[in-house]
Amino acid sequence: MTTAKPSSRHPRSRGAGRPSGDDGDLRERLLDVAAAQFARTGIEATSLRAIATEARVTPAMLHYYFGDKARFTQALIEERLLPAVAPLREHLEQAGDDPRALVEAFARGVGEIVARNPWLPPLWVREVLCEGGSLRELMFSRVVPNLPQMLAQRFAVAQARGLLNAALDPRLLVVSLVGLTLFPAAGAPIWRRAFGAEELDTDALLNHTLALLDHGVGAAESGDSS
Amino acid sequence: MTTAKPSSRHPRSRGAGRPSGDDGDLRERLLDVAAAQFARTGIEATSLRAIATEARVTPAMLHYYFGDKARFTQALIEERLLPAVAPLREHLEQAGDDPRALVEAFARGVGEIVARNPWLPPLWVREVLCEGGSLRELMFSRVVPNLPQMLAQRFAVAQARGLLNAALDPRLLVVSLVGLTLFPAAGAPIWRRAFGAEELDTDALLNHTLALLDHGVGAAESGDSS
DNA sequence: TTAAATTAATTCAATGATTAATTACATGCA
DNA sequence: TGCATGTAATTAATCATTGAATTAATTTAA
Structure with a gap:
């Protein structure tokens, strides 16, 4: 055992002899x-x-x-996934009780996170959404603990106050919201492929999503309020 | 080479000596x-x-x-994936030009397919939606060739006739539609987990999706038309 | 000269792919 | 009717490859 063994914890320490002619850590x-x-x-x-x-x-x-x-993926979660997703919570907490504001905060928050971490949506879809995903449990216990419930709760309150379409189920609305935001982000390459070469404009997508959630598919009777 | 070698094609033939005490093929x-x-x-x-x-x-x-x-997955595609997805095309072709009817046909079609083939949504999400998916190319060339374009085209027509919310982008509407239908289906286990033990009611989801697409999140001013 | 950082080489299990042997039935033939 | 035989179906065993995990040796800078 002459080998240096950081075993449990990161070596980190700069200043030591490292031949790495590469860039950063x-x-x-x-x-x-x-x-x-x-x-x-x-x-x-x-x-x-x-x-x-x-x-x-x-x-x-x-x-x-x-x-x-195992510990590698664990580190990835701690040092990449958690920090990446953290801002969403703040976004939502700052938003008011108006369901439209909530929806916009969520969509905008997801949009920003995705812009910063393009790897996130596919990873999330693969490893959290799907049944055999490796990050299922972790996501729930650490990344967004009871964030879905929190959102649904606030939608429910808004609904009780008559601010939210009574035909909607607060929890299913959360599901829809996630589907409308994360799903297109995860599938960006495919939409590009499906609809010609144009890049999927995230701003356009955001506006579209908000418009859809504002009026539905029917021809709008009043002007938009964005 | 005393071994029986069906090599290229399926053996199929019943009647031969098969020790299989199991069920079907x-x-x-x-x-x-x-x-x-x-x-x-x-x-x-x-x-x-x-x-x-x-x-x-x-x-x-x-x-x-x-x-x-490789040939195994190929067979899976030919004999499971293609037949499973085929009905969607008919559903859509039978639907009229009214965007609501189109949306409903799509959502209902996806719902039926998913009910029959619970394995489809996760597989689709993993292997088609995500970048490194194994079925990307295949899906586009064989399973639903230009189905997204076809749908978008019909939405565009409806929009030109003033039947569709002018603020929407026909192509993004297709994306949203897929996100609203396939995504919740793929993530059913997770929603169950997120919102208590209740099963995700597919009928409720369908109705919810249609309601959402009908009026948006705002409190409805008129009764629903389902 | 010392310890961190890194490479090279090694071990062990799992995987994909394949071959040879075995089983069980069906049919032709006596 | 009963037996030999061919053939589809299936198992057991094998081989090369890949992957994870580890160890020893080597480089590099403080």
Whole structure:
């Protein structure tokens, strides 16, 4: 055992002898590369080898910095997923009780998060939404604990005050809202492919979503209020 | 080479000596098991061994009936995915030009398909929507060739006639529609988990979606028309 | 010269793919 | 009717490859 073993915790310490002629912290780079690759291929289907290769290092580096794959994904969650999603909560808490404001806050918040972390939607869809996803439990217990319930609750209050379409179910509205925002983001490449080469304009999507939620599909009788 | 080799094509033929004390065609069963497992774990991350194990047979059976993994998934697409999705096209073609009717036809069609093939939404989300999905190209070229464009086109026509909210983009409306229908279906387990133990009622979801698309989130001024 | 950072090489299990042997039935033939 | 035989269906066993995890050796800078 002459090997240096950071085993449980990150080495971090700068200043030590590191031959890395590369850019910033390798540890960070590994997380970034992994986030992108996990989003592309899925966590289970992505080999540590592939990550290491894309990061131009040996697979052993992953073991050096993170231990095993489980702890690696754990680190990814702690240091990428959680910080990325955190702003959404604030967005929502700042929004008033008006359901339209809530909806807009949610859609705008998701939009910003996605803009900053393009890898997030595919990862979320794959690993949280789907049944066998690796991040299911974690997402619920740590990332957005009872955020869906909180949102539904506020919709329910708005509905009781007559501010929300009475035909809607507050909880299903949350589901719809997520579907309208995260789903298109996750599928951006596909829409591009389906509807010609144009990039999916996130601003346009946001406005469209709000317009849809404002009036529905029927021809609007009054002007919009955005 | 004393081995029987159906190599290129399905053996199919009944009447021959088959020790299988099991139920129907093993070939079919393998496809069903695989569909479920692929939906749960993802195609890449699912081993042939796992499929064989769950089907209570040897991995060699997969090779016997299908060849390699690529041809196996190909068969799954041809014999499960394509037939499953086919009805949607008819549904849409029968619907009139009224956007509400179109929307309802789509939502109802998706609902029926999902009810019949619970494995479809997760598989679709994973393998078609996401970038690294294995079925991307195939889906577009074979399963629903230019169906999105067709839908968008009809929305555009309706819009030109003043039947559709002018603030909407026909193509983005298609995106929203898919998000509102497929996404909740794919995430059914999660909503169950998020909002207590109740099953996600697909009928309720359908009605909710239609209500949302009819009037938006604002308090409705007129009675519903369902 | 010391310790962090990194590479190279190794081990072990799992996977995809394949082959050879085995089973069970159906049919032809006596 | 009963037996031999061919063939589809299936299992057991094998092989090469890949992946995760580990260890030892090497580089680099403080």
